Amino acid sequence: MHIPDGYLSPSTCAALYAAAAPFWYVALQKVKRLLSTRLVPLLSVFAAFSFIIMMFNLPLPGGTTGHATGAAIAAIVLGSWGSILAISVALLIQALFFGDGGITAFGANCFNIAIAASLIAHFVYRLAAGSSPLNSSRRIFAAGLAGYLSINLSALITAIEFGIQPIFFKDATGAPLYAPYSLAVAIPAMMIGHITFAGFAEAIITAGVVAYLQRTEPSLLKMTAPDAVIDSSLPVTQSGWQATRSLWLGLALLMILTPLGLLAAGTAWGEWGAEDFTNPETRQQIEQASSNQAAPENPPAGLERLSTFWTAPIPDYAPSFLKSEPLGYILSAMFGVGLIILASLVISILTRAKRVSDA
Amino acid sequence: MPEKTRRRHKNFIEKTIVGLAEVAEQALYAESLAKADGLLQKLDARVKVIGLFSLIVAAALSKKITIILSLFGLAIVLALLSKISPVVLGKRIWLSAFLFTGAIALPAIFITPGEVIYRLPVLHWAITAQGLRSALYLISRVETSATFAALLVFTTLWTQVLKALRTLGVPVVFVVILGMTHRYIFLMLQTAREMFESRQSRVAGTLPAKESRRLAAASVGVLLSKSFYLSNEVYQAMQSRGFRGEVYLLDEFQMQKRDWLALAGFLSLAILAFVLG
Numbered sequence: 001m002h003i004p005d006g007y008l009s010p011s012t013c014a015a016l017y018a019a020a021a022p023f024w025y026v027a028l029q030k031v032k033r034l035l036s037t038r039l040v041p042l043l044s045v046f047a048a049f050s051f052i053i054m055m056f057n058l059p060l061p062g063g064t065t066g067h068a069t070g071a072a073i074a075a076i077v078l079g080s081w082g083s084i085l086a087i088s089v090a091l092l093i094q095a096l097f098f099g100d101g102g103i104t105a106f107g108a109n110c111f112n113i114a115i116a117a118s119l120i121a122h123f124v125y126r127l128a129a130g131s132s133p134l135n136s137s138r139r140i141f142a143a144g145l146a147g148y149l150s151i152n153l154s155a156l157i158t159a160i161e162f163g164i165q166p167i168f169f170k171d172a173t174g175a176p177l178y179a180p181y182s183l184a185v186a187i188p189a190m191m192i193g194h195i196t197f198a199g200f201a202e203a204i205i206t207a208g209v210v211a212y213l214q215r216t217e218p219s220l221l222k223m224t225a226p227d228a229v230i231d232s233s234l235p236v237t238q239s240g241w242q243a244t245r246s247l248w249l250g251l252a253l254l255m256i257l258t259p260l261g262l263l264a265a266g267t268a269w270g271e272w273g274a275e276d277f278t279n280p281e282t283r284q285q286i287e288q289a290s291s292n293q294a295a296p297e298n299p300p301a302g303l304e305r306l307s308t309f310w311t312a313p314i315p316d317y318a319p320s321f322l323k324s325e326p327l328g329y330i331l332s333a334m335f336g337v338g339l340i341i342l343a344s345l346v347i348s349i350l351t352r353a354k355r356v357s358d359a
Numbered sequence: 360m361p362e363k364t365r366r367r368h369k370n371f372i373e374k375t376i377v378g379l380a381e382v383a384e385q386a387l388y389a390e391s392l393a394k395a396d397g398l399l400q401k402l403d404a405r406v407k408v409i410g411l412f413s414l415i416v417a418a419a420l421s422k423k424i425t426i427i428l429s430l431f432g433l434a435i436v437l438a439l440l441s442k443i444s445p446v447v448l449g450k451r452i453w454l455s456a457f458l459f460t461g462a463i464a465l466p467a468i469f470i471t472p473g474e475v476i477y478r479l480p481v482l483h484w485a486i487t488a489q490g491l492r493s494a495l496y497l498i499s500r501v502e503t504s505a506t507f508a509a510l511l512v513f514t515t516l517w518t519q520v521l522k523a524l525r526t527l528g529v530p531v532v533f534v535v536i537l538g539m540t541h542r543y544i545f546l547m548l549q550t551a552r553e554m555f556e557s558r559q560s561r562v563a564g565t566l567p568a569k570e571s572r573r574l575a576a577a578s579v580g581v582l583l584s585k586s587f588y589l590s591n592e593v594y595q596a597m598q599s600r601g602f603r604g605e606v607y608l609l610d611e612f613q614m615q616k617r618d619w620l621a622l623a624g625f626l627s628l629a630i631l632a633f634v635l636g
Contacts, residue, residue: 004459004501004505005415005418005419005501005504005505005508006418006419006460006497006500006501006504007497007501009419010416010419010420013419028530032532037594037597037603038594039532040532040535040539040597041539041591041593041597042590043540044535044536044542044543045540045586045587045589045590045593046590047540048541048542048543048544048546048547048586049547051544051547052547052548052551053582055375055379055382055551056375056551057371057374057575058575070579089537092537093537093540095508096508096520097389097512097520097541098385098386099508099512102504102508103412103415103504103508104415104416104419171422173488173492175471175473175488175489175490175492175493176467176493176496178496178497178500179497180464180467180471180493180497181466181470185470204572204576205576208573208575208576208579208580209576209579209580212580212581213583216584217580217584220583220584
């Protein structure tokens, strides 16, 4: 996912350097205050660690291998700000010393991989882990989810950066000067691989590392969860995937059902607006939903008076810009990811059952 | 005599060992080239950082394929003058960049809307002039920038790059972190390689996928805890030597006449490329 030089226009690169700069500044101030003189050795060693794990080949289901960015692991152990700095340093060494990732595109690579991925991974991990004990399987699930979402967010931002190039930068004949594909091509092309393979690589490694640290070195997980306790009554988790299977199942079902819920027709009972009482079509729906009790001819006076008092910024969950193709894509993607997780669960259960019967 | 020789796929441990070894090998190779007696090797690191960066920017700004290709020609001349053979650049830089970017650029030839110049005989896919130009822009720009970046990497020792960054205004704390990171990358490369080699030496037969994944996660975990202990030890060592958070570096650069000349040359070529489009 490292963008080489030549894919993005210089103005996009400059804008992304400018966008990354405040994050670097704030991260440096925050981490300096927290670590003081420990800053230099801790960040150096963790940047080296991030560099090395980007080299690791990870075995994926289906016999292929992939690479992880390690941003989620760094964010879970160091926190988002420390992770931003460590991954940025690793990316700079990759660009300057190993020619991996462009020099003009360094700001963009940091924005996508170091900044966006670290922030979302930290946020998702904290949200999903809540105040659960350090050694709970919920933390393994939270880590896997953080890994999966962080790399997919990076990929999405990268695809958007690629996709806007042909809109703004063309030569006199109309030929795109930089990345040639429009958003409609760049986003699916980038996301299909990440939603399926790369996302799982990151999820598997992040969840696996957290499961390993729970068994051997829970103190490393305590840095970003100082209030979490170790619950000695919990069983020792052996495998990240099996321990969290029920949580993944819940997530898959939720992802499949959410888009269906949003696409369901009609309005929820009792959640009528003043205009619903005057529209003959919605009047009929209200009547059907209320055991054939006809709705009053006029909207209740209080409802009519108060309905203009507050206008929600996003009426009916979907403003005009959301009633468009992109939302359709997002909902379909959610649905698809849910199905993929569900399919992986079914396959893993079936292969396990086969192994047991073979044995 | 073996009854049947079957090509065995490398498992992920072997692949990772090879990957880690390649990084170390490339670094050693770059270091040996940086010590050669060529044009760029003799120049001040600051001149190279500014000069080659401005040429990369010139290649990025250009809207004419001829200009980008001229810059690519300039990169080859600089490589030859610095005793870097085009075969080396071809193997290490051009081929991989071409395969990666070529695969990405290929569909653009067909799907970019524009004037149709050729149709494939059987498939009837139309090649457009605009599509072909956009693929050429992308590939030539990527190859040119990658060659300039490689010239910096192959002709400058990392310590010199760091000092150049420092004198060019990068905060000192970043420069120190970059220097130490580089140092520990090699230590960890070795540690990771030893970990995988020792594991590989105990593997008989094929490692099941589930076990492989567990092993990969455990290896990252081990490396993570080793990193943490290492950073503590480094911190204590730094403190025992009087480190109080302040960092000082020796800046011993001396610009000579040829450095000024080279800087003027790089910048005027970059500006010329920009003016010509």
